[in-house]
Amino acid sequence: MILNSLNPAQQEAVQAPLGHQLVLAGAGSGKTRVLIHRIAWLIENEKISPFNILAVTFTNKAANEMRSRLEKMLHVTAKSMWIGTFHGLSHRFLRTHWQEAGLPQSFQILDSADQFRMIRRIINTLNLDEDRFPPKETQWFINAQKEEGREPHQVDTHDFTTQTLIKIYQAYHEACQRTGAIDFADLLLKTHKLLLSNTQLLAHYQERFRCLLVDEFQDTNAIQYAWLKLFAGDSNSVTIVGDDDQSIYGWRGARIENIQRFSKDFPSAKVIRLEQNYRSSGTILKAANALIEQNSGRLGKNLWTDGKEGELITIYAGFNETDEAFFIVNRIRDLQQNDYALREIAVLYRSNAQSRVIEEALMQFGIPYRVYGGLRYFDRQEIKDALAYLRLIANRSDDSAFERIINTPTRGIGDRTIATIREHAKSFSLTLWDALQQLIEQKFFSTRTEMSLLAFMELINTMTEKTLTLELHKQVEYVLCTSNLIEHYRKEKGEKGLTRLENLEELVNAAHQFSQDGISEDMPPLAAFLAYAALESSDEQADAYDDCVQLMTLHSAKGLEFPAVFLAGCEEELFPHYLSMNNPKAIEEERRLCYVGITRAMRKLYMTYAEVRRTYGKEAYHRPSRFLHEIPVELVDEIRFRTKTTKVMTHSQNKAFAYKPEAQGQFRVGQKVYHRIFGNGTVLDCEGDGEEMKVKVNFVKAGTKTLIASYLTAK
Numbered sequence: 209m210i211l212n213s214l215n216p217a218q219q220e221a222v223q224a225p226l227g228h229q230l231v232l233a234g235a236g237s238g239k240t241r242v243l244i245h246r247i248a249w250l251i252e253n254e255k256i257s258p259f260n261i262l263a264v265t266f267t268n269k270a271a272n273e274m275r276s277r278l279e280k281m282l283h284v285t286a287k288s289m290w291i292g293t294f295h296g297l298s299h300r301f302l303r304t305h306w307q308e309a310g311l312p313q314s315f316q317i318l319d320s321a322d323q324f325r326m327i328r329r330i331i332n333t334l335n336l337d338e339d340r341f342p343p344k345e346t347q348w349f350i351n352a353q354k355e356e357g358r359e360p361h362q363v364d365t366h367d368f369t370t371q372t373l374i375k376i377y378q379a380y381h382e383a384c385q386r387t388g389a390i391d392f393a394d395l396l397l398k399t400h401k402l403l404l405s406n407t408q409l410l411a412h413y414q415e416r417f418r419c420l421l422v423d424e425f426q427d428t429n430a431i432q433y434a435w436l437k438l439f440a441g442d443s444n445s446v447t448i449v450g451d452d453d454q455s456i457y458g459w460r461g462a463r464i465e466n467i468q469r470f471s472k473d474f475p476s477a478k479v480i481r482l483e484q485n486y487r488s489s490g491t492i493l494k495a496a497n498a499l500i501e502q503n504s505g506r507l508g509k510n511l512w513t514d515g516k517e518g519e520l521i522t523i524y525a526g527f528n529e530t531d532e533a534f535f536i537v538n539r540i541r542d543l544q545q546n547d548y549a550l551r552e553i554a555v556l557y558r559s560n561a562q563s564r565v566i567e568e569a570l571m572q573f574g575i576p577y578r579v580y581g582g583l584r585y586f587d588r589q590e591i592k593d594a595l596a597y598l599r600l601i602a603n604r605s606d607d608s609a610f611e612r613i614i615n616t617p618t619r620g621i622g623d624r625t626i627a628t629i630r631e632h633a634k635s636f637s638l639t640l641w642d643a644l645q646q647l648i649e650q651k652f653f654s655t656r657t658e659m660s661l662l663a664f665m666e667l668i669n670t671m672t673e674k675t676l677t678l679e680l681h682k683q684v685e686y687v688l689c690t691s692n693l694i695e696h697y698r699k700e701k702g703e704k705g706l707t708r709l710e711n712l713e714e715l716v717n718a719a720h721q722f723s724q725d726g727i728s729e730d731m732p733p734l735a736a737f738l739a740y741a742a743l744e745s746s747d748e749q750a751d752a753y754d755d756c757v758q759l760m761t762l763h764s765a766k767g768l769e770f771p772a773v774f775l776a777g778c779e780e781e782l783f784p785h786y787l788s789m790n791n792p793k794a795i796e797e798e799r800r801l802c803y804v805g806i807t808r809a810m811r812k813l814y815m816t817y818a819e820v821r822r823t824y825g826k827e828a829y830h831r832p833s834r835f836l837h838e839i840p841v842e843l844v845d846e847i848r849f850r851t852k853t854t855k856v857m858t859h860s861q862n863k864a865f866a867y868k869p870e871a872q873g874q875f876r877v878g879q880k881v882y883h884r885i886f887g888n889g890t891v892l893d894c895e896g897d898g899e900e901m902k903v904k905v906n907f908v909k910a911g912t913k914t915l916i917a918s919y920l921t922a923k
């Protein structure tokens with residue numbers, strides 16, 4: 209049964225005797241499938257208990273899918289099995305062993321935005337210049353050190369700048385310890401450190417996890433690899449699956465070399481290659497193969513399919529990003545008519561910011577969609593506010609939460625007061641909460657300020673008291689009502705305010721859902737929910753619709769597949785990204801990202817670009833991405849909206865643009881015009897004539913935009 213739906217090479221991998229193996233294979237060849245079937249095989253045939261299995265996936269979503277597929281296959285519950293991301297599993301470990309790790313029981317996870325704020329605060333309190341030490345870059349520096357497993361005192365100092373960065377890192381490190389907060393990288397570091405120093409604990413876990421399995425191994429970094437080796441010990445079986453051509457996190461410290469290193473560190477590992485692709489049409493696979501061949505130093509593989517050639521790849525040249533978005537939406541409507549469900553369609557892009565224009569076009573046509581990453585539910589302002597209340601209830605030392613809500617909603621506590629509290633906290637190494645308490649005891653503030661501050665403290669204390677015995681979703685509900693956040697956001701007019709209120713209400717549902725699915729026996733529900741919010745934010749989103757178009761960055765599309773895929777923004781500087789332009793290694797990583805994008809598609813692939821794009825508030829003209837040129841022309845069907853321009857690609861059919869312009873004609877400077885999305889505006893400038901006329905318009909609500917005339921109606 210477990211072997212039925214597998215080809216011989218896959219069967220070999222699944223049935224391999226206990227020991228180490230490395231499954232090295234291209235996209236869509238069934239690596240993830242092999243991993244899941246291998247676990248089922250181990251349980252059924254090798255009689256390994258789920259309790260003895262540890263499986264690492266790349267996202268929380270993949271972990272949930274793996275768990276539920278196993279439960280279906282085996283008709284057992286997989287609760288005792290450890291399946292999750294490196295971060296999620298480390299978190300589970302630290303929740304159980306907080307004492308040994310020297311952490312407070314209610315330790316909080318700092319997500320990336322919290323971390324950023326904390327670093328900026330430290331740069332300011334150290335009286336450093338933010339221009340010289342930009343918080344974002346400092347954050348990057350700190351995380352890079354952590355990913356290599358280096359604590360502040362272990363970083364080499366070369367020059368004054370590095371010395372200062374280390375000073376910031378040190379202060380950040382101390383602040384985290386003082387407030388009982390840990391960031392994403394700490395989850396791994398602390399787990400690793402604890403296991404290294406506590407031989408008893410290490411022996412216990414090495415005894416327990418007899419089989420370790422890792423998906424997407426090509427994207428592990430140094431600390432993750434060390435973590436894995438430690439759990440593996442000398443006698444446990446390790447199965448890793450990966451594809452060197454899909455390594456896309458080099459910028460975050462991932463090391464493709466870990467694949468070679470694995471073969472060295474586990475010399476008995478058996479290498480298995482899978483070469484048949486089951487996902488994509490012949491055309492899509494050929495395009496992917498041709499593209500990735502341009503990279504050097506590949507481990508090399510030969511990927512084939514016995515599926516149909518399928519449809520040509522459509523490349524579309526949009527006039528600008530709005531035109532590109534409308535093309536996408538029109539094609540989505542066509543696909544819908546051809547029996548594609550919306551959830552079978554994905555729009556992928558290189559940068560998060562690209563989603564906005566596409567979202568606008570989708571909204572315009574009332575097509576439901578869902579965004580992974582970027583506009584993430586748990587990242588939204590109002591949700592972070594509500595979570596901050598919950599965090600402070602769970603843990604008074606949570607300085608980030610404290611700062612976020614001390615004056616949200618406004619309660620007359622000014623920046624100066626907050627700065628005083630911060631100063632006092634720093635001088636006496638206190639948390640902000642404790643500093644505030646001391647200052648009040650010392651009668652430091654004016655009576656009015658003191659009243660506001662006392663009211664705030666009392667609010668939090670009452671919330672804690674009253675919610676102590678409530679169920680999780682009731683806790684959330686109570687906090688939403690008594691914090692006045694609902695009232696606060698009700699004041700925000702229009703659609704935006706309404707959405708915020710809906711989001712807040714959704715939080716009660718999220719909590720309810722969470723306690724129903726709740727899988728953590730190790731921690732109080734509120735702490736578990738908060739950790740979930742911090743960890744899940746990148747790949748879970750409360751979705752209003754089940755059947756909706758999937759929008760996401762190329763990075764978050766890894767491992768997924770969709771019948772139809774749009775790859776938007778295929779322009780030089782955007783994709784490949786401008787930061788990679790002068791670095792051949794970085795260009796290769798961008799190419800792998802493109803390979804990941806193309807290989808997500810099963811039946812139909814569209815690649816689009818815009819000739820003019822507004823980025824950072826400026827209009828820029830970019831050439832079509834080099835990756836488009838690397839796809840053999842016979843696989844491509846190219847559409848351009850204008851007929852007169854010279855072709856970028858030789859093979860083209862010049863089909864008519866499906867989106868019919870509504871109005872044609874001339875416009876003059878000063879004329880009032882209307883656009884379906886941007887509303888009313890005034891013409892600032894015109895260029896060209898007839899159908900090709902470009903018009904610069906100052907829209908009342910949307911600001912200045914340049915469009916083709918045919919999208920505008922004269923008023």
Ligand code: ATP
Pocket residue numbers: 213214215218233234235236237238239240241242451454485486487766767768769807
């Ligand atoms: P990626 O590199 O993108 O992560 P992968 O190698 O993990 O891909 P899977 O996602 O496991 O590939 O499989 C790709 C698709 O092919 C899935 O839809 C899977 O169900 C299907 N598939 C894999 N093996 C077989 C098989 N032997 N018979 C039929 N379908 C298969």
Ligand code: MG
Pocket residue numbers: 239240241423767
């Ligand atoms: Mg996979």
